[in-house]
Amino acid sequence: MSKTILEDAIQEELSFFLQAIHECVHTDFNCNRVLNNAVANIISSVVSGKRFEYTDPLFVKFMKCLDENIRNIGTANVLNVLPIVRYLPGDLFKFKQTLRNISMIDKEIIRPFIEDNRNNYDDSNVTNFTSAYIKAIQQRRQEGQNTNMSDGxxxxxxxxxxxxxxxxxxxxxxxxxxxFLNYPDVQEKCFQEILENVGQSRRPSMKDKTSLPYVEATVTEILRCADIxxxxxxxxxxxxxxxRGYTFPEGITVLPMLSSALHDPDLWGDPRNFRPDRFLDTEGKFQKMxxxxxxxxxxxxxxxxxxxRMELFLFTTSMIQEFEFRPVDGVSPSLQGLPGIVYRPQQFNMKAIPRAK
Ligand code: HEM
Structure with missing residues (x-):
């Protein structure tokens, strides 16, 4: 999809997201829900052209189902190894809940998306994934091609x-x-770079990326350290x-350990330290690794x-431009995450202080 379509969807959602943070300023708050809402809404816009109000009961239900299913991945996966456990009474491995949630998402969110896009389909205005998919199916059928593209x-x-x-x-x-809460100096340095190169009278855009090398280095270092x-x-x-002298027989499962590259001591020297500067060259320009x-x-x-990458850059720059984030009672959240398929931080509260303009 074109980068403009993606950036427009992110920028639209950012306005609602920043407004939601403004409603929490000076209080101790947990940003989990509002971040999840904003990011899911961006996918929703990109795939179907529709965003939800954060308080819409259907959206609240949808977010609950998504959240439960992501949490269930670990336990429900037991069925891949031991399919027989599906016949046990109760729902110890949460696979029944997972299937119920999938069915809700299909029935109340995804099928209506497809229906809406089909009913309002305009060949000359294909601006989301669903309408692009519908167009591709039609073209293949018209050309008499075999395709496994289908509604299912x-x-x-x-x-x-x-x-x-x-x-x-x-x-x-x-x-x-x-x-940012653990390294306020990095937060401040990002803010100063945004102030000098973007100012505070407009929101940052992707065009600003090249003039914000320190922010880019910081986002890159967050991705490296978080290793999600x-x-x-x-x-x-x-x-x-x-x-390397090992035989991997056909069909064997391989798990590529991304951590072994992201935290390789021979490569990074001090892989456990959070140090955005490692991605800057001697002239302060961003350097890719x-x-x-x-x-x-x-x-x-x-x-x-x-x-x-677009979401990370635009959310980070816009949040730092608008607010200073501070830990509650001076105690920063733990850098130790929770084990799981996605490595998540522990729950934490913080304060958002609007920046003086
Ligand atoms: C910072 C955010 C993200 C990270 C760190 C991330 C990371 C990854 C990783 C490590 C994989 C596995 C690749 C492999 O099998 O070798 C993956 C797969 C995938 N990701 Fe992401 N992802 C992110 C965001 C997204 C977003 C926003 C989308 C959708 C719009 C997405 C869609 C997918 C899909 C569909 C696959 C499966 C691809 C395939 O099997 O061909 N991811 N992602």
Whole structure:
């Protein structure tokens, strides 16, 4: 999808998100819910062209189902290894709850998205994923091509995009706040760079990225330190592979440990330290490192990387431009996360102080 469509969706949601934070200023508050809402709404806009009010009861129900399913991934996965446990009474592994939630999301969110886009389809105005998919199906059918694109496949794609694209980005943004609360000097340095290069009379845009190398280095360092998907997703070897004296037989499952690159002491020197400067060259310009692979590598690397990078840059710059974030009673949140498929920070409260203009 065009970068303008993605940026427009993010900027629209940012206005609602910043307003929601303004409603909490000077109180001790937990940003979890509002961050989750904003990020899920961006996916919603991008895939269907529709955003929800944060208080809309359907959206509240949807967010609860998404949240429960992300939390259930670990336990419900037991069924892949021991399918027989599905016949146990009760719902020890939460797979019944997971299926109920999927059914709710399909029936009340995803199918209406598809229906709406089909009813309002305009060939000359294809601006979201669902309408682009509908157009692609029609073209293939007109050309008499065989295709496995279908409404069922579209439903699965939308469900996957919601799951893969909401918790991940929201988690990195939460880690960003944890690091800003622990490293107020980094927060201040980002603010000064934004002040000098963007000012406070307009919101930052993607065009500002090249003039904000320290912010870019900080976001990159947050992604490295947070390391939110340490063992990536499971992959399977398509044929026997010899690698460094080991044989990987066809079909075996491989978990690529992204942490081994993101926290390699030989490469980074002090991998456990939060130090955005490591991504700046001697002239203060941002320098990319090939080993920085939080989105994995290869053909099956993260599909949403471009969107996620845009969200991280625009949310970080806009939040820091608008507020100073302070820990409650001077105690910063822990840098120790919670184990799981997605490595999340512990719950924390903070204060948002609006910046003087
Ligand atoms: C900071 C945020 C994000 C991080 C760190 C992240 C990271 C990852 C990682 C490590 C993978 C596994 C890649 C592999 O199998 O080798 C992945 C897969 C995937 N991600 Fe993301 N992701 C993020 C945001 C997003 C967003 C916003 C979307 C959707 C819009 C998304 C959609 C997907 C999809 C669909 C896959 C599966 C791709 C495939 O199997 O071909 N991700 N992501």
């Amino acid at each position: 496949n579209l439903e699965t794609c939308l469900r996957d995009l919601f799951i893969a694209g909401s918790e991940t980005t929201a988690t990195v943004l939460r880690w960003g706040l944890v690091y 998907i340490p063992s990536s997703l499971p992959h399977s070897v398509p044929h026997d592979v010899e690698f 090939n080993e920085h692979i939080p989105f994995s590598l290869g053909h099956r690397a993260c599909l949403g990387e471009a969107l996620a």
